[in-house]
Amino acid sequence: MSTWTLTRRDLLRAAVVAGAGAAGLGGIEIVHQVTTSPGLAGGTIGAVRRVASMCQMCTTACGIIANVRDGRLLTVEGNPADPNSQGSVCAKGVAGPSVLYDPNRLLYPLKRVGRRGEGKWKRITWEEAYTEIADRLRAIRESGRPEEFAFQQGRNRSTDIVARFLDAFGTPSAFNHRALCSLNRRAAILSTIGDSDWDLGDFENSRYILNFGSNWAEAHQGHIPVAIRMMRARERGAKIVTFDARLSNTAALSDEWHPVRPGTDGLIALAISHVICAEGLWDREWFDRWTNYPAEKYAEHVAAYTPELAEAESGVPAEAIRRIAREFAAAAPRCTTICNRGSAAHRNGFHNDRAITVLNALVGNMGKEGGWCWHPMSAWDKKALPEPGPIAPKPTARSLIAEAKDWPLANAWQGNKMRVGEIVYLWIKERRQQISALMTYNCDQAWAWPEANLVREVLADEDLVPFHVCLDVMASETSNLADIVLPWTTYLERWDIDSRPPQGLVDYVGLRQPVVAPLGESKDLREIFPELARRIGGGMEEYFPWVTQEEYFEQYFAPVPGGFAHMREAGIHVDPAKKPNYLPYEKELTAEELKGTRTEDGVIHGPEGAIGVMVDGVARRGFGTPSRKVEVHSQFVNDRGREADRTISPLPVYEPIPGHREQLAQGRLIMISFKWNVHNAHRTMQSKWLQEISHTNPAWLNPATAARLGLAHGDWIEVTSYRPIDPEVPRGDGSQVGSLRTRVHLTEGIHPQVIAIAHNAGRTTGGPVASNGRDRATLPGHDSPDYARIWWAGSLSVAQNDILPIYPDPVSGQQAYHDTMVTVRRIAGGT
Numbered sequence: 001m002s003t004w005t006l007t008r009r010d011l012l013r014a015a016v017v018a019g020a021g022a023a024g025l026g027g028i029e030i031v032h033q034v035t036t037s038p039g040l041a042g043g044t045i046g047a048v049r050r051v052a053s054m055c056q057m058c059t060t061a062c063g064i065i066a067n068v069r070d071g072r073l074l075t076v077e078g079n080p081a082d083p084n085s086q087g088s089v090c091a092k093g094v095a096g097p098s099v100l101y102d103p104n105r106l107l108y109p110l111k112r113v114g115r116r117g118e119g120k121w122k123r124i125t126w127e128e129a130y131t132e133i134a135d136r137l138r139a140i141r142e143s144g145r146p147e148e149f150a151f152q153q154g155r156n157r158s159t160d161i162v163a164r165f166l167d168a169f170g171t172p173s174a175f176n177h178r179a180l181c182s183l184n185r186r187a188a189i190l191s192t193i194g195d196s197d198w199d200l201g202d203f204e205n206s207r208y209i210l211n212f213g214s215n216w217a218e219a220h221q222g223h224i225p226v227a228i229r230m231m232r233a234r235e236r237g238a239k240i241v242t243f244d245a246r247l248s249n250t251a252a253l254s255d256e257w258h259p260v261r262p263g264t265d266g267l268i269a270l271a272i273s274h275v276i277c278a279e280g281l282w283d284r285e286w287f288d289r290w291t292n293y294p295a296e297k298y299a300e301h302v303a304a305y306t307p308e309l310a311e312a313e314s315g316v317p318a319e320a321i322r323r324i325a326r327e328f329a330a331a332a333p334r335c336t337t338i339c340n341r342g343s344a345a346h347r348n349g350f351h352n353d354r355a356i357t358v359l360n361a362l363v364g365n366m367g368k369e370g371g372w373c374w375h376p377m378s379a380w381d382k383k384a385l386p387e388p389g390p391i392a393p394k395p396t397a398r399s400l401i402a403e404a405k406d407w408p409l410a411n412a413w414q415g416n417k418m419r420v421g422e423i424v425y426l427w428i429k430e431r432r433q434q435i436s437a438l439m440t441y442n443c444d445q446a447w448a449w450p451e452a453n454l455v456r457e458v459l460a461d462e463d464l465v466p467f468h469v470c471l472d473v474m475a476s477e478t479s480n481l482a483d484i485v486l487p488w489t490t491y492l493e494r495w496d497i498d499s500r501p502p503q504g505l506v507d508y509v510g511l512r513q514p515v516v517a518p519l520g521e522s523k524d525l526r527e528i529f530p531e532l533a534r535r536i537g538g539g540m541e542e543y544f545p546w547v548t549q550e551e552y553f554e555q556y557f558a559p560v561p562g563g564f565a566h567m568r569e570a571g572i573h574v575d576p577a578k579k580p581n582y583l584p585y586e587k588e589l590t591a592e593e594l595k596g597t598r599t600e601d602g603v604i605h606g607p608e609g610a611i612g613v614m615v616d617g618v619a620r621r622g623f624g625t626p627s628r629k630v631e632v633h634s635q636f637v638n639d640r641g642r643e644a645d646r647t648i649s650p651l652p653v654y655e656p657i658p659g660h661r662e663q664l665a666q667g668r669l670i671m672i673s674f675k676w677n678v679h680n681a682h683r684t685m686q687s688k689w690l691q692e693i694s695h696t697n698p699a700w701l702n703p704a705t706a707a708r709l710g711l712a713h714g715d716w717i718e719v720t721s722y723r724p725i726d727p728e729v730p731r732g733d734g735s736q737v738g739s740l741r742t743r744v745h746l747t748e749g750i751h752p753q754v755i756a757i758a759h760n761a762g763r764t765t766g767g768p769v770a771s772n773g774r775d776r777a778t779l780p781g782h783d784s785p786d787y788a789r790i791w792w793a794g795s796l797s798v799a800q801n802d803i804l805p806i807y808p809d810p811v812s813g814q815q816a817y818h819d820t821m822v823t824v825r826r827i828a829g830g831t
């Protein structure tokens with residue numbers, strides 16, 4: 001296999017070529033749009049009201065200012081008061097009005113009249129909808145089996161109200177998307193430092209950034225906040241090195257791009273560690289002081305992971321690995337790693353991310369300016385801003401599906417239950433747990449989940465799912481399979497308390513507020529749940545004492561100076577007295593904190609557990625792990641594994657993906673997935689502004705691979721996928737999953753053993769914009785003259801998830817999105 005390293009000049013050339021080539025296939029244009037506005041929130045300019053709120057076109061939740069005239073939203077811009085996004089928004093943020101005013105929005109409650117999935121609906125009143133749903137749910141609750149009411153949520157930003165309702169109901173069957181998304185990354189960080197499940201590299205102050213498969217210029221949960229800091233760092237001369245299986249736009253904005261074979265990032269990190277140890281480039285003193293494993297022994301552990309081994313497995317030249325190791329260590333402590341689904345969404349992703357995290361400990365950059373940092377709060381300060389009103393106790397009923405005991409790390413951390421979302425519908429199909437009612441919220445599992453056709457099959461089956469209510473903004477593959485569809489407000493018409501891991505290392509809080517009145521009869525969960533609780537009764541109603549949503553937020557924001565009124569005006573609050581979370585572990589414990597504690601093996605225990613550690617005779621706060629040190633050696637994960645009959649190495653290791661080597665030798669390819677900057681999963685595909693920019697997903701192939709397979713640019717191909725050959729994975733028998741048809745997009749910007757397909761495509765419902773004209777007027781009364789202007793109607797758009805196998809990492813349950821083995825063959829053409 002060929003290996004190569006590209007310079008920044010080569011990268012820019014390649015990016016231009018990729019863009020130009022794509023245009024010939026109907027356009028996968030590359031757009032970077034980061035705007036900065038000096039304007040302030042609140043007040044008016046002429047007849048325009050400037051309303052502060054928070055974007056939710058993706059999970060980054062940037063502060064925004066909505067310009068509204070006569071009750072109509074005109075434009076959206078960034079809110080400079082947001083310490084994370086600092087007044088910038090991306091193209092998706094700007095496109096808010098196109099979602100709000102989309103003529104295909106759901107505006108009235110609908111009840112199915114034909115067979116499930118047939119697409120026949122009648123409009124009903126809210127009164128009818130409430131009555132039917134409350135009657136069904138009350139019967140389940142009163143049956144004594146509350147777990148039979150299951151709630152499927154996706155990227156929920158209204159966690160307070162959802163938890164309140166489910167707890168008050170008494171159901172533990174809360175299914176979420178975490179395993180589809182970021183489970184391995186979080187488990188790796190929790191097991192290593194304990195303080196947080198999310199790292200926040202101090203990029204702005206960094207001099208050297210190693211990026212293992214994070215596409216921060218286009219995606220990443222901290223997209224704009226990360227991207228603006230990376231660009232500032234580069235302007236100041238920082239070097240960014242990106243490992244990605246494909247030339248992402250992030251790779252193109254980096255100083256170096258190294259194409260990697262998927263699933264090998266952990267090995268590269270271990271090989272870099274090997275060089276750092278072998279050449280004595282480490283910060284040995286820091287490692288010995290602050291980790292629970294001697295540096296000498298870690299050097300022995302990584303001795304086997306040579307750069308040559310890493311080259312053979314990953315394709316990154318050994319010499320490049322040596323050079324990068326030296327450069328990274330030389331920049332310490334102003335150096336950091338960043339990673340995301342590129343390294344983590346694999347069968348071995350937990351260990352990949354552990355190896356990358358520990359690499360930081362080796363150079364002693366943890367918690368330091370310009371280094372690898374974190375913040376204990378991944379949202380706002382919940383102690384300072386407690387939830388108003390009575391809090392329901394946690395359910396005592398059990399849910400086999402939610403507990404997911406086969407995956408020892410999925411729910412291993414209290415308060416951070418991650419579940420294993422991708423097995424839910426398989427297990428319902430296998431009748432492992434009875435479901436009597438399902439409510440879907442903020443999730444399009446029938447399109448976004450692997451084996452999406454299996455999800456659709458289960459949702460269509462009235463024996464398996466007797467009652468399905470879907471709350472959605474627009475028709476989706478999932479709402480199409482509901483019995484009742486409730487019209488949901490968009491993020492521009494609803495209330496939330498929100499904030500994200502603070503990139504500036506100081507926590508903050510924001511308010512999402514309606515910038516216009518809800519369209520039609522759409523409502524938010526914050527209105528629906530209290531009403532349902534009152535109608536279900538049986539004590540549930542006691543947890544929802546407030547009358548209006550404003551009243552609830554009035555109470556919520558009371559502790560903020562200026563209260564709710566200030567939040568409505570400014571949108572964001574940051575406590576000016578708070579300092580960035582540098583070196584939290586060094587903090588000395590006070591005499592007051594040490595009162596009544598006992599020290600055992602150096603760990604200081606208070607009445608509620610470990611609070612610190614003795615280091616060189618001083619009592620310090622340390623880390624949030626059992627040993628209060630960085631757990632290079634995690635007995636915790638090893639023990640959790642043993643309890644579930646799984647072997648989890650306590651040290652970071654490289655575990656090759658089972659079957660990859662053999663199948664690659666037979667000529668199969670690894671199929672990966674990626675996200676475009678202008679799309680966010682399902683929710684942007686209805687936006688005509690965004691869909692016009694990106695609406696197609698041909699398969700990226702390297703010219704060398706295409707030559708081997710006898711393929712040319714633009715050829716039609718059939719891609720056939722297979723389950724893993726892996727006894728530790730459900731149905732891991734190597735059997736065929738399915739096939740899709742797409743076209744070849746030739747580019748040097750991809751590893752030769754990889755085929756990459758963007759996931760933001762392939763909708764068949766949701767109206768003509770989302771489906772490239774396939775779905776004409778789906779709902780009564782929904783049409784628009786704009787639809788005639790969909791010049792991209794009929795463009796290629798395939799649903800990748802129909803052929804992705806359900807493939808949970810056996811230790812954590814993370815869906816291995818980037819490990820699917822496929823065969824590719826040329827076909828005559830046509831969709």
Ligand SMILES: Nc1nc2c(c(=O)[nH]1)N[C@H]1C(S)=C(S)[C@@H](COP(=O)(O)OP(=O)(O)OC[C@H]3O[C@@H](n4cnc5c(=O)[nH]c(N)nc54)[C@H](O)[C@@H]3O)O[C@H]1N2
Nearest residue numbers: 213215219220243244262263340341342674675679680681
């Ligand atoms: N525009 C946009 N932004 C988003 C989202 C979106 O849908 N669209 N979704 C949000 C959400 S929910 C999430 S979880 C984040 C995800 O954010 P990211 O993880 O940054 O994005 P992904 O596209 O999931 O994957 C990142 C990269 O991994 C690469 N890759 C695949 N396999 C490997 C590998 O083995 N090694 C390496 N080094 N690279 C590999 C892919 O080519 C891709 O460029 O983005 C968030 N932001």
Ligand SMILES: Nc1nc2c(c(=O)[nH]1)N[C@H]1C(S)=C(S)[C@@H](COP(=O)(O)OP(=O)(O)OC[C@H]3O[C@@H](n4cnc5c(=O)[nH]c(N)nc54)[C@H](O)[C@@H]3O)O[C@H]1N2
Nearest residue numbers: 154155181442443444448473476490491673681682683759
């Ligand atoms: N092949 C492949 N599949 C993937 C991924 C991948 O990289 N490749 N990524 C995975 C990841 S990381 C994740 S998190 C999941 C995400 O998958 P989902 O959770 O299904 O994605 P969302 O876009 O959040 O869509 C959820 C629902 O939110 C609704 N919605 C809520 N609020 C609004 C709003 O204000 N406006 C609009 N327009 N819609 C709203 C949408 O209508 C939609 O039905 O997908 C996963 N699936």
Ligand code: SF4
Nearest residue numbers: 055058061062090093
């Ligand atoms: S990064 Fe996400 S939250 Fe921020 S403006 Fe873009 S879509 Fe909105």
Ligand SMILES: [Mo]
Nearest residue numbers: 155180181182
């Ligand atoms: Mo995600």
